Each structure stands twice: as structure tokens, then as C-alpha cells.
Amino acid sequence: MKLAHTIIALAAFVLFAGAASGQDYGNRLGVQRGGAVSFEPQGPGVLFGALDPAVKKWYVPQELYTDYGWSQREYSNYAQDPYERYVNTTREGDYFYDVYGNFTTRGWLIYDWRQFQPQPLGSGIFQSTRFNRWFNAVTISGDSQGQYKYAITVGDRIRTTLTPMTFSKPDFNGVQIDFSSDKYRATILASRVSEPIRGSSQTSGGITEPITQSNITSLFGGRATFQVGDFIELGATLMDASNGNTLLDMFNGDLIAGSLTAGQSTAPLTAVAIILSDDSPEDGIGGAALFSHDVHITSRNFETGKETVFTLQEVVRPGARWPIIFGGFRRSGFLAADGPERIIVNYDFNDPAYVGPNPTSIVSVDFDYVVANDFKIEMWSDRQTGQRAQPAAPLTAEVIDSSQPALITLRRAEGNVTDITNLQRMQFDYGLPTANLVGGFTLAGTGVLGFDFYGEWDRNKRYLQYPNAALFNEGEKHKVSSEVSDAWHFNVERQDFPWFVYGEAYSIEAAYATTAFLTNGVGEVQYDNSQRHLYEFVDDNDDQDRFPDWIRFGSTQDRAIYPGWDQNNDFITDFNQNDNATAANTIPDYDEPFLRYNVDRPEFLFGIDLNNNNWVDRFEDDDLPDFPYKSDRRGYNFFGGLHLSPEARLTLGRTDEESQMTDAFNQTNYALFTFDKDYAGLGRLRVFDMLKQAKDTIPDARREPTPFVGALIQPLVQDILPAQDTWVHTAFVGFDYKGVEGLSFVNKLKWEIFSQNKKDPRDSSGLPLNDSASFFGLINKVDYTYSLGSLDLQPRLKSEFLRQTAFIAGEDRREEWAMTLQLIGRLPVMKHTTIESGLEQLWFSDRVQDEDELKAAGRLQETGDLGSTNVAVQLSTTSDYLGYKLTTQVGLRFGRTLTERVIEDNDRPGVFKTGNKSRNETTTFITVFAGLE
Incomplete structure (x- = not known):
């Protein structure tokens, strides 16, 4: 028995001695606890190897002593053992721990937003350069189990929509937390909107300090929905943007109304x-x-x-x-x-x-x-x-x-x-103003007794506080007051073929606002500075791209706004297809040689214009947030009809709305007929015919859609109210004939007339209106493609006629005709090389100006007529190079324009005649494109 005890004791001593003589890694490999490894901080310990009672000072770093057994008296000789260079101790990142002291990871800090109150400069956001370089300015974390899923998204430009009346931005900068299950969905949004970080908070020297502030404007809110049965969904939304100061105790103030800065x-x-x-x-x-x-x-x-x-x-x-x-x-x-x-x-x-x-x-x-x-x-x-x-x-x-x-x-x-x-x-x-709160409820249904519907009610509260320095210094609450505005709308529709019906009612108070005031770093707010001190819950983004249309803090100006003009979805206006950020082109395609054949002027567009400002609604660019309905409007719109056939539809409806702040109103009754059919072996026929009886005195201003001129601010077009008591008839007929192989014959006719019912009608500024104003346009174009061996030829002919009378009495009418003749030839000369040449002749006639009257009056000016000739040749070759598909183009285009003018006959003084003034344009180019396919 004693022997056994002795053997056990000796074995234990040997094991202990072996363990003591092994390398001690401290806490770097973690601490084993119940099968799990823990890495929480332990605090500095005592190195027993350094406990010798010697007078000599200890100079060897603990890490080098522990890992390599270095001694400060040792002689350094690298003849046998080569020198091992120093390496960056953070090449694999730093050590990070959570709020409980648990080891999180070894790596790099990407994003960190912390707020300490009460404390000066208590709001800090750190955003590493790796946030952009590695993750393209967005990180997404999430998890799922069964039906339950959630995601945490941090980004500079997150496209986020809660509801169209409460929060909708194409470039939200902040944090979005989403949850979803079979029955429930929820979203939380948070951002320091007064100074979000776009890019990086690191300086050029690599300093990793966060950007801190005491005076801040914070955004917080979210939305939750839950399914009631199989057909109805209920939702609730709340968004709040409030000013604050981190010197104050967060819970001593008002979390919703915020505080003064x-x-x-x-x-x-x-x-x-x-x-x-x-x-x-x-x-x-x-x-x-x-x-x-x-x-x-x-x-x-x-x-x-x-x-x-x-x-x-x-x-x-x-x-x-x-x-x-x-x-x-x-x-x-x-x-x-x-x-x-x-x-x-x-x-x-x-x-x-x-x-x-x-x-x-x-x-x-x-x-x-x-x-x-x-x-x-x-x-x-x-x-x-x-x-x-x-x-x-x-x-x-x-x-x-x-x-x-x-x-x-x-x-x-x-x-x-x-x-x-x-x-x-x-x-x-x-x-x-210290805060802006928007909250409300939604109700949506699908297939409820055959009806689909959506309703939303929202309330806007704008908080104000009376400033007092003593209250602020003591951290006490200020006197809070508020202003309240409401908004609601409800849509319902039903499809029961061949019948259909749709109705919408709405009321948006004029003061309903989704705009908050932003403070700067020193706590000042410029209440009339929309570009720096306003934050929008709902942006103006009429073309629905990634950039808001207006200029606000943290956003860039969108200088290419073209709602509805990008039907091929390439993010470029269809009226200037060869314009982009790299190779700018300021000439619209309908005025550019050779391109003008395929592209027609925007005047020939047609569509629904229920606000009666002589511009199709879906093409409008305004300066308002993208609510479903404009502020200061209350009314309804209702229409119904039937499908006469799968291709034909008849619609009857009425719009009745009013301005809540003025006595303006819009009462429009309308009838609409559409027909769209493809005839096999013949072509496509399209018909649009709309008749309106409009009494509209509500002005709806818009921006001129001119993205191709590069204007800093697109000009504002005021609504002259051309349909205050008016019959409006708009008709469009289009027929594309393709019955012959290689032949394309396109025809478009648009006719629109405004007939005033009032006696002595006046526009919005009091100018007299014509009793009748009209637009008539006709486009015919034909091209035929055929081959002569390897040579492909395509002759083209386009005729464009336009006649327009003005709304305002005394303004000039417009009548012009243009004929374009083109011949395009394409010849492959090698496997990947093509020579393409073209000839274009344009004749343009202004049919309003009378040359004989100008000559009789001796007016030395242009008659409006012109002719132009353009010749172009281009060599194009494609080849594979370093993984790219290179396209190299070499070419020349020469153009000559002859502008007709009234001039005085040099041989007969006092006698006037027409002559031409010539102008030449030459373009040579060598261009290389690198593509991926």
C-alpha cells in the first residue's frame, strides 16, 4: 500500500516538474473552463522567473524572455542562427473585448459608434478606411433559425423605405436592424444625422480617433408589421429626429422632444x-x-x-x-x-x-x-x-x-x-425647434372580397423649446411645446375581368413635414440654410436613382434628373444615350447627326396629365418630397372601366381635389381609350385617346428636364394654369410596319388641343390666354437594310412635322418641318475589323417666318431655314487583351451647315435677297474602350 502511494506521489511530482519546465503561454491561448475556452482579461501577473533577489536591473522584455529565453548579458552572434527581423505585432490585427470583458476577436476595428452622457464630446463615430476599401461602405451581419431571420446593416448609402409618407431615402447613412418571420416583420433605424461619417474618420496619418461631438442631431425610429389572417397586414411606424447635447443626462431630458444645444x-x-x-x-x-x-x-x-x-x-x-x-x-x-x-x-x-x-x-x-x-x-x-x-x-x-x-x-x-x-x-x-416626430399606422389587404387596398394615417409633431441658459447649465428640462399636422390616404382597387375599378382618397395638411433641423458642431442651427441644416426623412428623388434630386447635408447634387426617361434601364437618359460621366455629351440625340433618326423629340411623348400643367405626370421633376400625394391637397380620384378586348381598354374617371390653404381646386372628368396590338406579319398598332373636362386652378410648378445641358440648377417652369375651365383632347396613334423583311416603317401622330370655355381666360399671372391652343406632330421614318455581298447598306428617311400654337395670346406660334436622309454602309474587312461610313443630309424649314416679308421689310436676319450635310467614316476593331475585350475606333466626321439669311444685294443697294451662311465642323477621333465581353 505504501509502495503504491509512493509510486503515485513520484508520478505526480514528475508530471508537475514537467509542466513547470514547459513554456508558459499565460493567457494567450485562453483558459479552459468546462470544455470552453475563455479569453477574458486577467490583469497583469507576476513572472516567477524574474524573482531573483539580484541588484542588477532587469532589462529583458517579458515577451522575449518567455518565448526565446533571452538574457541581457548574452552576446549576439548570427553566424549560425540567422537574425530574425522584427514583425509588426498587429499584422493580424488587435485584440478586442466586449462590454463584459469577453474576448471578441483578433482583427481590425471597422466601425464604432458610441455615445456617453453626460460627458463633453460624448458622441463619437469611428469609421476605418477598411470600411470603404474592403467592404464598399456597407457591412451586413445576420443570423437565422427556422422562420426567424434578422440582419444588422451598417452603411453610408443604404436604400431604405419604411412607408412613402414617413421615411424613404436612397442613401441613408446609419444603422438598420431588420427582423422577419412568417407573421411579423420589424425594422429599427439609427443615425447621427448631424455628422454621419461618409468615407472614413481616419486621417491621412492613420490616426484612429473617432469624430466626436457634443451637439448632435440623432435619428431613431422604425417600423413593425404583423399579418392578420391570410389577407390583411397591419403596420406601425415611428421616426424621430431630435437635437441633443452630450453634456446633459439623457434621461433627465425628453427623449422624443430632444433638447436645446x-x-x-x-x-x-x-x-x-x-x-x-x-x-x-x-x-x-x-x-x-x-x-x-x-x-x-x-x-x-x-x-x-x-x-x-x-x-x-x-x-x-x-x-x-x-x-x-x-x-x-x-x-x-x-x-x-x-x-x-x-x-x-x-x-x-x-x-x-x-x-x-x-x-x-x-x-x-x-x-x-x-x-x-x-x-x-x-x-x-x-x-x-x-x-x-x-x-x-x-x-x-x-x-x-x-x-x-x-x-x-x-x-x-x-x-x-x-x-x-x-x-x-x-x-x-x-x-x-428641437425635434421632428412622424408616426402612424398602415392597413393593407390583398384579395379581401376581391379587393386590394392600402391605407395610411400619419401624424407629424414638431417640437419647440424656449431657450434659457440657467436651465441648460443645470441640465433641467426646458418648456416644451409642439405643433401637430396629419396626413392620410387610402387606395382600393378590384379587377374582375373585363371590369376594373380603382379609387383613392387623401388629405395631406400643408404643415405636414418630414424635415428636421440639423445642428452643427458648436450647436448652431441656420434655419434658412436648406443645404447644410435640413435633414429629410423623405427625399425628393423623382427619377428614383441612387442620388436625391435636391442638395442636403451629406448628399451630392444630382445633375442628371430625368424621371421616366430611362426605359432601357441603363441609368442614362434615353434622349442623350451617348452621354455618361466619363465621356460627356451635351447634344441631345435628336439634334445629333446620324443619331437623330432613331430618337424623337420629347414633345411627342404622351401620357396622363391629371394636374393639367401640360406635362405628363410621370415625367415631372419637382422640388417636393416624394409623398404619394402633394402637401396641401385634399380630395379623391376614381376611375373604372372595362377591357373591350385583350388589347383595348376604356376608362372613365373623375379627379376632385382642393388646396387646403387657398381656394384653388382641381375638378377633372376624363375618358380614356387605349389600344395596343401586334399584328402577325404586319406590325404593331398603338392608340391613345384621352378627353378631359378640366377646371384646375392649383399651380403645379416643375423643373425643366434638361440633363444634357449641364445646368447647375434646372430652370423652374411655373404652371400658367392653362386648364382653368377647359376641354383638353389628347390623341396619339403609332404604327410600326414590319411586314417586309429588312424594312422598318415607323409612324407617329400626336394631336392635343386646349379649348377654353371661359370668356377672356387669363393665366396665373393675369395674361390673356388664347381661346384655343394646340399641338400637332407627325413623324414618318423608314429604313431598309440589305446586303451586297459583304457590304451591308441601310438607307434611312425621316420626316418630322410640328405645329404648335401658344397658350398666351400674342406669343409666337411654332411650325417647322425637317427631312433627314441618311445612307449607312458597313463592310467587314477582317475577322474583327469593320469599316462603317455614312452620309446624312438634313433640310429644316421654319414655316412661320416668311422670307418675302423679311426681304420686303429689309430685315437682315436668319429666316429659320437651314440645311446640313454630314459625312463620317469609322474603322472599328475588337481584340482580346489582358483579359479585356478591347474596341479601338479610328474615324472622321465632317459636317457643313448652311443657314439661310436675308442679306442686301451688293450689286443692287436697297434690294434684299436670301443667302446662305456656311459653318463647318470637323471631328477626328482615336478611341479605345476596354470591355468585359
Whole structure:
């Protein structure tokens, strides 16, 4: 027994000694715990090999001693054992641990967003250069089990939509967390929208410090949906963007309304102005009517916490006038602001007539106004900063016009009332905007009793807070007020062949806004700076590409906006197909030699124009967020019809909508017939015929679609209201004949006429309209391709006739005809080489100008007629090179244009004749393209 114990003891000693003599890796290989390896931090230990009681100082690094047994007295000789160079200890990355101290990974920090409160510069975002270089500015993490799936997406440009009325952006910069199951779906969005990182937060020197800020604007919200049965889905959405300061305790403030920034609260507010004006100044009557005004000022004793409310009578020195009112016309019982006139009520707390509480102790200012008619109420204060210097109080109309301070619109009258029947009491508080909240519910159904439907109701709350430096410094809540606006819409449709029906009703209040104000790093907000200090929940992106149409902070300007003009989906406008970011081309294809045969002018486009501004709705580019319906609209649209055959459809409908803020309306009854059929062995026939009876006084401005001219800002086209009481007939007939092999014969006819029913019709600016305005266009083009051995020839002929009369009386009509004759030849000369040559002759005639009248009047000018000749030859070869398909083109194009002019006969002074002025253009080129196929 003793022997056995002895053997066991000896074995244990041997094992212990062996273990003690082996290399100790410390915690680098982890600690074994119950079959799992843990890597949590252990703290520094004691190296027993360094416990010798020697006076000599220890200089050997612990890592070199442990791994290589180095001694500081050893002689370095690399004759037998070659020198091993130093390597970067972080070549495989750094060690990272989670919030619990667990080892996460060894690698590289890609993205890190942290916020500490209360703490200066408490919001920090780090974004490594590897985020762009390795991951193309987006990382996606996720997991799934059974029906449950989730993903966490971090990116600079995430295309994100919750609902069209609450949040829709093509380039969301932030974090998106998504969850999905068979019955439930949810999304959470978060972003520091005041200073998101686009690119990298690392400097050129490789410094890995995050970009930190104290004053921030944060976005947080999301959407959840759940399925009710098999056919109905319910959803809820909430989005909030609020200002904040990391010096404040997050939970001592208002998580929804946010807080004021340091820049807004460093100085006391000493002046407030309320501006009342005419909401429809163009009519010159029935503007804002001010019957009475009152104010309540609340001050706080910060030692006792007691608050005291002062009325207007209590804060005015006896015998003095305060507030000071400028502008307005005195009427019986009220003050009026008609047309461009303004009523400006100044509350200057530094005015000697003011004897109320000190501005440093004021915590809220509440107004009580009695107003009527078509009013608009705006407010201003000396803490309400803009792009220009703040004017000194008091404000006058002249000061506002010259200094253009940043005004915030608070209330507007509904309709355009001019008879005081909307007399009402308006109570509101002054405050600086701190947050914008949008939330609502959706209801969607599919196949419910044969109907498909979608409905959405949303509420917008805009939060304001009165600035007070003492409250801010103590981290206490400010007085919060809010303004509320609602929006809703409902769509329903049913298909029961051959019948169909569709209806939509909507109401979007004018003040409904998905726009939040952004603070900068020092806590300032410029309320009139849309490019730097506005954040949009719903962007203006009419062409639905990856770039918003307007300029906002963090986004680039989209200079190529062409809604509906990219039917081949190549991200290039179909009217300028050979234009791209690398090889710019500013000439539209319908004006370019040889290309003009296939491309027709945009005037020949047709479609639905329910807002009656003489432009097809789906081609419109405006400056509004992409809501399903425009703000300040309330109404419905209903249509139904039947399929007369699989190719023919008849539709009858009515649109009835109104502007909530004005007396404008749109009542349009319409009938629509469409036919589209391919005839075997013959071709395709298309017919579009729409008749409208329109009474439309709602202006719908748009941007001119000219992406090919490279304009910084596309020109604004005002709606002249051409259909205020009008019959509008639009017809299009197209027939593409392809009954003969190699022959293509295309024919297009468009005819549109506006017939006014009013006597003495006027446009939106008061100019007289013609009783009838029309457009007639006819295009015929034919080409035939045939071969002569290896030579392919294609003659082309195109005739284009256009006649247009103006809406406004006295403006010039337009009538022109163009004939284009082309001959294209293509000859392969080797396996991959082709020579292509072409000849084009163009004749253009302006049929409005009369050359005989110009000659009789002796007017030396162009007649509008011209002719041009273009000759081109091109050698094209393709070859494989280094994995690419190279296409090399060498060629020449020569063009000569003859412009007809009225000139004086040199041989007969005083006698005028027509002559031609020539202009030559020569283009030579050698071009190499590298393709992948």
C-alpha cells in the first residue's frame, strides 16, 4: 500500500516538474473552463522567473524572455542562427473585448459608434478606411433559425423605405436592424444625422480617433408589421429626429422632444417678433386680420424653483407702449395686412417700456391672438439664427427685406377666407425647434372580397423649446411645446375581368413635414440654410436613382434628373444615350447627326396629365418630397372601366381635389381609350385617346428636364394654369410596319388641343390666354437594310412635322418641318475589323417666318431655314487583351451647315435677297474602350 502511494506521489511530482519546465503561454491561448475556452482579461501577473533577489536591473522584455529565453548579458552572434527581423505585432490585427470583458476577436476595428452622457464630446463615430476599401461602405451581419431571420446593416448609402409618407431615402447613412418571420416583420433605424461619417474618420496619418461631438442631431425610429389572417397586414411606424447635447443626462431630458444645444442656450433670448401676413398676397385682399393680442411671460426663481406668470399689463411701464407694432392697415375693429403688407409685433425685453422679469429668468413666452381671414403667422427671435447676421430689434418690414432673417412659419389659415367668417383664437408658445416626430399606422389587404387596398394615417409633431441658459447649465428640462399636422390616404382597387375599378382618397395638411433641423458642431442651427441644416426623412428623388434630386447635408447634387426617361434601364437618359460621366455629351440625340433618326423629340411623348400643367405626370421633376400625394391637397380620384378586348381598354374617371390653404381646386372628368396590338406579319398598332373636362386652378410648378445641358440648377417652369375651365383632347396613334423583311416603317401622330370655355381666360399671372391652343406632330421614318455581298447598306428617311400654337395670346406660334436622309454602309474587312461610313443630309424649314416679308421689310436676319450635310467614316476593331475585350475606333466626321439669311444685294443697294451662311465642323477621333465581353 505504501509502495503504491509512493509510486503515485513520484508520478505526480514528475508530471508537475514537467509542466513547470514547459513554456508558459499565460493567457494567450485562453483558459479552459468546462470544455470552453475563455479569453477574458486577467490583469497583469507576476513572472516567477524574474524573482531573483539580484541588484542588477532587469532589462529583458517579458515577451522575449518567455518565448526565446533571452538574457541581457548574452552576446549576439548570427553566424549560425540567422537574425530574425522584427514583425509588426498587429499584422493580424488587435485584440478586442466586449462590454463584459469577453474576448471578441483578433482583427481590425471597422466601425464604432458610441455615445456617453453626460460627458463633453460624448458622441463619437469611428469609421476605418477598411470600411470603404474592403467592404464598399456597407457591412451586413445576420443570423437565422427556422422562420426567424434578422440582419444588422451598417452603411453610408443604404436604400431604405419604411412607408412613402414617413421615411424613404436612397442613401441613408446609419444603422438598420431588420427582423422577419412568417407573421411579423420589424425594422429599427439609427443615425447621427448631424455628422454621419461618409468615407472614413481616419486621417491621412492613420490616426484612429473617432469624430466626436457634443451637439448632435440623432435619428431613431422604425417600423413593425404583423399579418392578420391570410389577407390583411397591419403596420406601425415611428421616426424621430431630435437635437441633443452630450453634456446633459439623457434621461433627465425628453427623449422624443430632444433638447436645446449649447449654441442655442449660451445667451438669454431678449427679443421676439410675431409677423402676420397675407397667405395669398397675389390677390391683394383678405389678408391677415389681427383683432387682439396678448402674451403671458413665465419666469422662474432658480433658488426656490417658484415660477411666476406675468400678463401683458403687468410687464408694460405705465403710459408706455409695448409691444411695438409696425405695419398693417387700420380697419374697423382690427388691423389688416393685405397683399404684400405685414403686421410685425415686437416683444423687445430690453425696451425701456418693458418692466417684466429679467430675460435670464424667463422660461416660457405664450401668445394669445385673435385673428381672421387668410393669415400666415411667422415668428422670429434674436436666438433664431440664419445665414445672415441677426438684425437688431425691433423688426420692421424694411429690416426684414434688407436683412432677410430666418423666419419660422407657425400657422396658416385654411382656405382663402376674406369675410372674417373664420375668426379664431390662436394660442401658441415661442420656442426653437428641437425635434421632428412622424408616426402612424398602415392597413393593407390583398384579395379581401376581391379587393386590394392600402391605407395610411400619419401624424407629424414638431417640437419647440424656449431657450434659457440657467436651465441648460443645470441640465433641467426646458418648456416644451409642439405643433401637430396629419396626413392620410387610402387606395382600393378590384379587377374582375373585363371590369376594373380603382379609387383613392387623401388629405395631406400643408404643415405636414418630414424635415428636421440639423445642428452643427458648436450647436448652431441656420434655419434658412436648406443645404447644410435640413435633414429629410423623405427625399425628393423623382427619377428614383441612387442620388436625391435636391442638395442636403451629406448628399451630392444630382445633375442628371430625368424621371421616366430611362426605359432601357441603363441609368442614362434615353434622349442623350451617348452621354455618361466619363465621356460627356451635351447634344441631345435628336439634334445629333446620324443619331437623330432613331430618337424623337420629347414633345411627342404622351401620357396622363391629371394636374393639367401640360406635362405628363410621370415625367415631372419637382422640388417636393416624394409623398404619394402633394402637401396641401385634399380630395379623391376614381376611375373604372372595362377591357373591350385583350388589347383595348376604356376608362372613365373623375379627379376632385382642393388646396387646403387657398381656394384653388382641381375638378377633372376624363375618358380614356387605349389600344395596343401586334399584328402577325404586319406590325404593331398603338392608340391613345384621352378627353378631359378640366377646371384646375392649383399651380403645379416643375423643373425643366434638361440633363444634357449641364445646368447647375434646372430652370423652374411655373404652371400658367392653362386648364382653368377647359376641354383638353389628347390623341396619339403609332404604327410600326414590319411586314417586309429588312424594312422598318415607323409612324407617329400626336394631336392635343386646349379649348377654353371661359370668356377672356387669363393665366396665373393675369395674361390673356388664347381661346384655343394646340399641338400637332407627325413623324414618318423608314429604313431598309440589305446586303451586297459583304457590304451591308441601310438607307434611312425621316420626316418630322410640328405645329404648335401658344397658350398666351400674342406669343409666337411654332411650325417647322425637317427631312433627314441618311445612307449607312458597313463592310467587314477582317475577322474583327469593320469599316462603317455614312452620309446624312438634313433640310429644316421654319414655316412661320416668311422670307418675302423679311426681304420686303429689309430685315437682315436668319429666316429659320437651314440645311446640313454630314459625312463620317469609322474603322472599328475588337481584340482580346489582358483579359479585356478591347474596341479601338479610328474615324472622321465632317459636317457643313448652311443657314439661310436675308442679306442686301451688293450689286443692287436697297434690294434684299436670301443667302446662305456656311459653318463647318470637323471631328477626328482615336478611341479605345476596354470591355468585359
